[in-house]
Amino acid sequence: MYNNIGLMTPRGSGTSGYVQKNLAHIKPTRKQDEFLKEIKAMKENVIQARKKANPDIILHEMKRDIELKKLTLQEELEARGIAEDEIKQRVQRLEEKLKDMLNKGEYQLDHVADTHVKTQRKEEQERKIGDAFGIDKEQFKPGTAFDFDAEEKTRLEKKVEREMRKAERLIQLKEQKKAEKKRLKELAQQEQQIKDAQEKDVKKEESRSRSRRKEKKSKKHKK
Numbered sequence: 001m002y003n004n005i006g007l008m009t010p011r012g013s014g015t016s017g018y019v020q021k022n023l024a025h026i027k028p029t030r031k032q033d034e035f036l037k038e039i040k041a042m043k044e045n046v047i048q049a050r051k052k053a054n055p056d057i058i059l060h061e062m063k064r065d066i067e068l069k070k071l072t073l074q075e076e077l078e079a080r081g082i083a084e085d086e087i088k089q090r091v092q093r094l095e096e097k098l099k100d101m102l103n104k105g106e107y108q109l110d111h112v113a114d115t116h117v118k119t120q121r122k123e124e125q126e127r128k129i130g131d132a133f134g135i136d137k138e139q140f141k142p143g144t145a146f147d148f149d150a151e152e153k154t155r156l157e158k159k160v161e162r163e164m165r166k167a168e169r170l171i172q173l174k175e176q177k178k179a180e181k182k183r184l185k186e187l188a189q190q191e192q193q194i195k196d197a198q199e200k201d202v203k204k205e206e207s208r209s210r211s212r213r214k215e216k217k218s219k220k221h222k223k
Helices: 032-044 055-079 084-104 115-133 148-222
Strands: none
Touching: 055 084
């Protein structure tokens, strides 16, 4: 016993009588309240959406790149000692080719140092990924994955929508069965009418034949 902690005597306790660490003790995990607090903080501190690329700045950067390529070509040709008229023609052909690519939307910058160009390429990459996973960018909102209330509401709305579609399909099937039953009934009535008309014709024909036989017999008796 030490500082009023421990056993008065270790006899019969199966221990040495000294204060020891409890090796069987398990530290408690995070409580649910702490977890919910962290989730709430994540929902409140949502990462702001990245600024969109400015197409005007990107177009200006592309035009600047075209002028730079023209100047580079001109300096290379001048260094090789080519005639000035030939240099102007080649530079003009290069300019026409690059501007045609720019107008068709096929021109790509060789470098990506510009922030807007990087942003545009990142947006294109995200769009492809979104299309691959079926993510609607117009309806998607950052941080909704941690909004359990909204997730539950969305789940219930989808469930109600499925039930409504199911009910509509059942109503359509019932109407189709009803229409089919009515059609079959009309066909049966038409067949019965045709059958009745045929029987009437047969009876009329039999009555006519009987009357003819009677007339023949009466004529024989008269003779």
